[in-house]
Structures are given as structure tokens and as C-alpha cells.
Amino acid sequence: MIEPGSSWVFPRAEFPSLLAGLERAGYRVVGPTVRDGAIVYGTIRSVGDLPEGWTDRQEAGTYRLAKRDDGALFGYNVGPHSWKKYLFPPREQLFTLRRDGSASFEVTPPPDDEPPLAFLGIRACEIAAMRIQDRVFVGGGTPDAGYARRARSRLVVAVQCGQAGGTCFCVSMGTGPAVRAGYDLSLTELIEPGRHDFLVQVGTPEGAGVLADVPMRPATPADLSAGEARVARAAQSMGRTMDTTGVHEVLLRNLESPVWEDVGRRCLACTNCTLACPTCFCHSTEEVPDLSAERVERWRRWDSCFNLSFSELHNGSVRATVPARYRQWLTHKLATWFDQFGSSGCVGCGRCVTWCPVGIDLTAEVRAIRAADARAVPPEGGPAP
Amino acid sequence: MSTVRDGPRPVDPGPGIGPTLAPEPYTVWSRTQDTRDTATLVLAPSRTGSVPAFEPGQFNMLSVPGRGEVAISISGDPGRPGEWVHTVRSLGLATQAIAGATPGSLLAVRGPYGRGWPVDRAWGKDVVIVAGGVGLAPVRPLILELLRHRDRVGRLEVIYGARTPDDLLYAPELAGWRHRTDARFQVTVDAAGREWYGDVGLVTQRVPDARFDAANTVAFLCGPEIMMRLTAEALESRGVPRPAIWVSLERTMQCGIGLCGHCQLGPYLLCRDGPVLPYADVAPLLRIRGL
Ligand code: SF4
Numbered sequence: 025m026i027e028p029g030s031s032w033v034f035p036r037a038e039f040p041s042l043l044a045g046l047e048r049a050g051y052r053v054v055g056p057t058v059r060d061g062a063i064v065y066g067t068i069r070s071v072g073d074l075p076e077g078w079t080d081r082q083e084a085g086t087y088r089l090a091k092r093d094d095g096a097l098f099g100y101n102v103g104p105h106s107w108k109k110y111l112f113p114p115r116e117q118l119f120t121l122r123r124d125g126s127a128s129f130e131v132t133p134p135p136d137d138e139p140p141l142a143f144l145g146i147r148a149c150e151i152a153a154m155r156i157q158d159r160v161f162v163g164g165g166t167p168d169a170g171y172a173r174r175a176r177s178r179l180v181v182a183v184q185c186g187q188a189g190g191t192c193f194c195v196s197m198g199t200g201p202a203v204r205a206g207y208d209l210s211l212t213e214l215i216e217p218g219r220h221d222f223l224v225q226v227g228t229p230e231g232a233g234v235l236a237d238v239p240m241r242p243a244t245p246a247d248l249s250a251g252e253a254r255v256a257r258a259a260q261s262m263g264r265t266m267d268t269t270g271v272h273e274v275l276l277r278n279l280e281s282p283v284w285e286d287v288g289r290r291c292l293a294c295t296n297c298t299l300a301c302p303t304c305f306c307h308s309t310e311e312v313p314d315l316s317a318e319r320v321e322r323w324r325r326w327d328s329c330f331n332l333s334f335s336e337l338h339n340g341s342v343r344a345t346v347p348a349r350y351r352q353w354l355t356h357k358l359a360t361w362f363d364q365f366g367s368s369g370c371v372g373c374g375r376c377v378t379w380c381p382v383g384i385d386l387t388a389e390v391r392a393i394r395a396a397d398a399r400a401v402p403p404e405g406g407p408a409p
Numbered sequence: 410m411s412t413v414r415d416g417p418r419p420v421d422p423g424p425g426i427g428p429t430l431a432p433e434p435y436t437v438w439s440r441t442q443d444t445r446d447t448a449t450l451v452l453a454p455s456r457t458g459s460v461p462a463f464e465p466g467q468f469n470m471l472s473v474p475g476r477g478e479v480a481i482s483i484s485g486d487p488g489r490p491g492e493w494v495h496t497v498r499s500l501g502l503a504t505q506a507i508a509g510a511t512p513g514s515l516l517a518v519r520g521p522y523g524r525g526w527p528v529d530r531a532w533g534k535d536v537v538i539v540a541g542g543v544g545l546a547p548v549r550p551l552i553l554e555l556l557r558h559r560d561r562v563g564r565l566e567v568i569y570g571a572r573t574p575d576d577l578l579y580a581p582e583l584a585g586w587r588h589r590t591d592a593r594f595q596v597t598v599d600a601a602g603r604e605w606y607g608d609v610g611l612v613t614q615r616v617p618d619a620r621f622d623a624a625n626t627v628a629f630l631c632g633p634e635i636m637m638r639l640t641a642e643a644l645e646s647r648g649v650p651r652p653a654i655w656v657s658l659e660r661t662m663q664c665g666i667g668l669c670g671h672c673q674l675g676p677y678l679l680c681r682d683g684p685v686l687p688y689a690d691v692a693p694l695l696r697i698r699g700l
């Protein structure tokens with residue numbers, strides 16, 4: 025019986041039957057594809073759409089694809105896209121308002137005709153990010169209708185990382201690389217001389233359902249430990265670390281640290297980091313009237329705290345300077361997110377580091393703030409510098 | 410209450426969530442020009458239906474459909490349900506369209522949102538209310554509520570400041586309030602011509618004159634941040650404890666339900682946690698430029 029909690033193994037050659045199972049269950053499968061020199065998420069119709077034999081090399085401000093010779097389907101880390109584009113689309117219609125005469129109007133939601141989505145290849149840090157956005161959009165007092173609709177029908181087919189990228193620090197953030205919760209199916213790609221298999225752990229009945237026609241055998245203890253070894257290797261190869269002890273207090277007692285000026289002078293306020301970040305949710309709403317304003321559509325689009333207009337009030341922007349905007353972003357991610365939503369706003373995926381055109385690295389900025397903080401607050405009993 | 414569990418999907422928030430942020434149609438019932446750029450509208454539901462109850466200090470999201478939506482505090486009398494009263498100052502396209510809406514025109518309204526003035530804290534206490542400029546709009550419901558329950562509070566001192574006599578809101582009502590013997594309304598302007606017989610100066614300069622028992626007082630402040638800070642300092646120097654002071658803060662609000670991120674002030678989402686917050690909690694944040 026394919027039951028939640030059970031583990032199975034199927035060969036790489038049977039991967040198409042997993043895709044067939046997803047399609048038969050009515051899902052539109054989205055996952056990693058290669059486009060314009062990067063791994064981005066898109067529709068997966070066949071195994072050929074996956075980045076077979078590709079890997080990525082990431083550092084602060086640099087990303088490039090490279091070939092690998094083992095034919096791995098998931099032998100890379102996260103790219104510039106995140107799954108949030110599916111649950112929280114970059115631009116989304118909220119409703120249409122139609123006047124009926126001059127006396128009143130009707131409000132209608134956009135059509136709800138999208139098939140449920142299967143997220144194929146989602147990593148541990150990305151599941152953590154998705155759950156953080158779940159808390160923002162449906163965990164609070166007023167759930168967001170569109171997000172809730174898409175989130176409650178999604179299927180999560182995770183992949184455990186077998187290696188880490190140059191800007192990854194999920195271990196520091198406690199979000200990966202092992203996939204421990206929040207999945208329907210969790211895959212681990214096992215590649216050894218003479219072997220290319222997938223270990224699949226079943227999380228839910230929905231996950232079990234799509235495996236019904238996949239030819240597979242129960243996993244042995246050896247398969248399970250091979251999977252664990254791969255995840256352990258990823259954990260040991262993190263490109264970055266961040267000391268999160270007391271980071272909430274450290275940042276909030278350093279709102280006037282000289283570090284903000286320093287990083288703010290380097291930052292271009294280009295908004296790349298917020299667009300790439302899988303948890304950033306800030307957006308703006310806008311109205312699109314037809315010529316007579318008889319019919320008005322209200323839309324939402326991604327916005328960024330790095331935009332001057334984001335904090336605009338009638339007498340100017342509250343966060344007029346770039347240092348103030350960088351401070352808002354970083355303190356929100358790592359500190360005030362806890363106050364607002366009960367968790368960190370950062371999962372350690374490294375996207376903001378890789379995709380910053382000037383290579384600003386939040387792990388380094390946190391270190392700089394800690395160093396300045398240590399200079400300012402001498403340890404108890406110690407002499408002031 | 411969280412609806413997110415350890416599973417792959419958030420727990421179903423249930424059927425019947427309509428489109429997020431859907432407004433209701435309202436018709437402008439009357440319009441009063443308060444000052445050169447500010448008008449007060451009374452709105453009634455366009456369809457039959459009841460107007461939700463509100464707390465003094467809460468706000469609604471208003472729009473002339475197609476002209477953009479803005480957060481506007483509620484200025485009505487909590488004792489007169491069945492209508493919305495909003496005082497709107499023309500500052501941009503959306504507020505211009507709303508403030509200019511003539512009787513009979515259609516507005517889109519959703520709300521009420523946010524946390525208002527903690528009226529409960531006033532019972533049995535002396536109350537000091539200090540408002541600056543259009544900051545009187547969000548405290549009007551509070552003043553009306555306290556006047557209606559006049560016997561439940563001790564002294565009631567209201568200090569209201571505006572730039573010039575022409576910028577004073579609710580002039581006829583203000584005149585009536587100033588004649589009351591059970592509450593004291595001090596009105597001051599920054600600058601005035603000869604026709605002005607009242608005080609000239611900042612609201613903070615009126616604080617030393619206000620009569621209250623500092624140890625048994627609550628203070629509610631609404632106006633520009635700098636005005637609220639200086640007023641709070643003046644009150645503290647007269648012995649009002651910091652935890653007895655409340656302020657109403659302003660940031661851009663676009664969704665009103667804690668989703669869009671615009672109204673953050675440090676740990677607060679002002680639309681959800683405010684706009685009224687304890688001064689003790691926000692004082693350290695208000696000190697920092699550009700937060
Ligand atoms: S802040 Fe940076 S590292 Fe953290 S989740 Fe966002 S993009 Fe990833």
C-alpha cells in the first residue's frame with residue numbers, strides 16, 4: 025500500500041510515469057526549466073522540459089549555468105524565480121466593478137478557471153518560504169481569496185537538495201536542506217555509479233494517489249541512508265552562514281548603525297532582491313477604468329520597499345533615503361517579521377545575494393552590524409573601548 | 410488563530426470569502442466644505458443594507474470608482490449608526506475626487522478597519538485630547554462619544570490647533586463645543602489676522618494651561634508626528650505617565666487588512682495594529698528618521 029509515511033524507489037526511466045500521474049490527477053505541473061541562461065519555473069509537459077544535466081554556479085552578484093555529466097534532473101539550486109509567482113502572481117486582478125446606472129455597482133471576482141498546480145522540484149527552503157507567505161495571506165484575520173484558492177489546491181512535490189549553492193544558508197535559518205514537512209511527495213535523486221533512481225517519501229494521501237501507476241519498489245534501509253547522505257552533503261556545502269542568535273534584538277537596537285549608511289551607498293535600489301525573494305509580499309493596488317469609468321478593474325502588482333514611492337505620504341516619502349529603505353528591508357526580513365507574522369521573513373535561499381547587481385550580501389551586512397554593535401556595547405564588565 | 414498547519418496546504422479558510430477588498434456602494438447624502446481644501450461627506454448605503462458599527466479612531470477605504478482608493482478616518486458620531494461621515498482633504502487625485510463628490514454621487518467604501526481609540530481607558534479618568542489640523546477628524550467620534558457619556562469621565566480638555574482660523578474644521582460645531590461648561594476646548598492657530606480673537610501659538614503651548622490630575626489622566630493625540638511627540642513630551646513633563654498617552658499614526662494604507670506592506674512602522678502594520686497605538690510603544694520608533 026502506498027501510504028503516507030512510506031518510502032519507495034523508482035528508476036529515472038520511470039520519471040515520465042510520475043508526470044503522467046500528476047497530469048491524470050488533473051494538475052498543471054510547473055517546475056524548473058532552462059531559459060535565458062538561468063533555471064526558472066515554468067510549465068513541465070515532459071521530462072525533456074527539466075534541466076537535465078545542468079547545474080548552476082552562484083556567488084554574490086553572479087549566476088551562471090554549467091553542464092554536469094551525471095544527467096541529474098535536479099542537480100542545481102534555486103534560480104531567480106520563486107514559486108510565489110504562482111500563488112501570488114506579479115499582477116492579479118482582484119475584481120471588476122460595474123456600475124448599474126448611476127445609483128449602484130456590482131463587484132465580481134475574476135474567473136476561477138485555473139487548474140490546480142503541482143509544484144515539482146520545490147526545495148526545503150522554498151517550502152518554508154511558501155508557508156511564510158501562507159501565514160501572510162491566509163493565516164491572519166482576513167484571508168486573501170485568490171491566494172487561498174490557489175494554495176488549497178496545490179500539490180507539493182519536493183526535491184531534497186544533494187548539494188548547496190554558493191549563496192545558500194538554509195542550515196543557518198533552520199529551513200533545509202532536508203524536507204521535513206509540508207510536502208505531498210518528497211523526492212531525493214540518487215545517483216551513483218551504475219544507478220540513477222529516485223527515492224520518494226509519501227507525505228499525504230493526495231501524494232500517494234499520483235504514484236498509483238508508477239512502477240516502484242519499497243525503499244530499503246540502504247536507499248534511505250543513501251538519501252540522507254546526499255542531504256547531509258548539501259548541509260555541509262552551504263556557501264553562506266548567518267548567526268541568527270538574537271538577531272531580532274541586535275537589528276532593532278541598531279537602527280541608527282553606521283552600517284546602514286555604508287550599505288545604502290552601495291545599494292542601487294533596483295528592487296531585484298525583493299522581486300527574487302520568495303517571501304517578499306509587498307504590493308500596490310491600482311485601478312484600471314474603461315473610458316467612461318462604468319467598468320473599473322482593480323489590480324494588484326508586486327511592489328518593493330526599495331521604491332521611493334512605496335512609502336509616499338502626502339508630504340513626501342517616509343523612507344526618502346536608500347539607507348532607510350535598505351534598513352526597512354533587512355529589519356523586516358530578519359526582525360520585525362517575527363512581530364508581524366510570528367516567524368523569520370528569510371529562509372536562507374540566497375537569491376537576494378546572487379541577484380543583487382552589486383553583490384550586497386545580507387549575511388555580510390548582519391555580520392557588519394554585529395561587529396559595530398559589539399564595538400558600541402562593550403561586554404558586561406569589560407572596559408569601554 | 411493560525412490556519413496554517415504542518416501539511417502541504419493551508420487549512421481551508423472556508424467558503425464564502427468574497428473577492429478580497431471588495432467595496433460596497435454608497436451615495437453621497439450631503440457635502441459640507443470645511444476649509445479651502447477639505448470637505449465633509451455624509452454617505453448612505455446605495456442599496457438597502459446596514460452600515461457596520463465602528464469604533465472611534467477606525468478608518469474606511471474610500472474611492473470614486475476609477476480614481477483610486479485611499480484610507481480615510483471615520484468622523485461620524487458612533488451614537489448615530491446608519492451613515493458614514495468622512496472629512497477628506499484634497500491632496501492627490503483620489504482625495505480630490507472624493508472631496509469633490511457632490512450629493513447623489515456614488516462612492517465605493519470598504520471597512521471599518523484598524524484599531525481605534527481605547528475609549529474604555531477613559532472611564533473614571535480625566536481626559537486630554539490634543540489634535541492638530543485635519544487630526545481633528547479622527548478624534549471627532551471620540552469627542553462625541555465622551556460627551557455622550559460625560560458623567561463617566563472626569564475633566565475633559567480638548568486642545569485643537571490649526572495653521573490659520575480658515576483651517577479650523579467643523580467651525581459651527583466647534584463654536585458650540587467651546588460654549589460648553591462641562592468640557593474645555595482650547596483652540597489655537599499658528600497665525601491669524603486681526604479678526605481672530607483666540608489664541609495664537611502651538612498646541613504644546615496650551616498644555617501647561619490644561620486642567621487635569623496628571624496621575625489620573627489619559628491623553629489621546631492626533632496630528633503631525635512632530636506635534637504628537639512634542640505634545641507627549643509636554644504632557645509627560647506635567648506628570649502624565651507615558652502609558653496613559655495614545656497616538657494615531659499615519660502611513661499610506663492600500664489594502665487595510667495587513668497584506669500590502671505599505672503601512673509598516675517597525676513591528677507594526679498600522680492598518681491592522683493601529684492606527685491608534687500606545688505612545689510608550691512607538692515613541693522610540695518615532696525618534697528615528699525614515700523608519
Ligand atoms: S532575504 Fe534573501 S536569502 Fe532570505 S529568503 Fe529572501 S531572497 Fe532568500
Ligand code: SF4
Nearest residue numbers: 291292294295297380
Ligand atoms: S540590495 Fe542589491 S538587489 Fe536589493 S535593491 Fe539594493 S542593489 Fe538592488
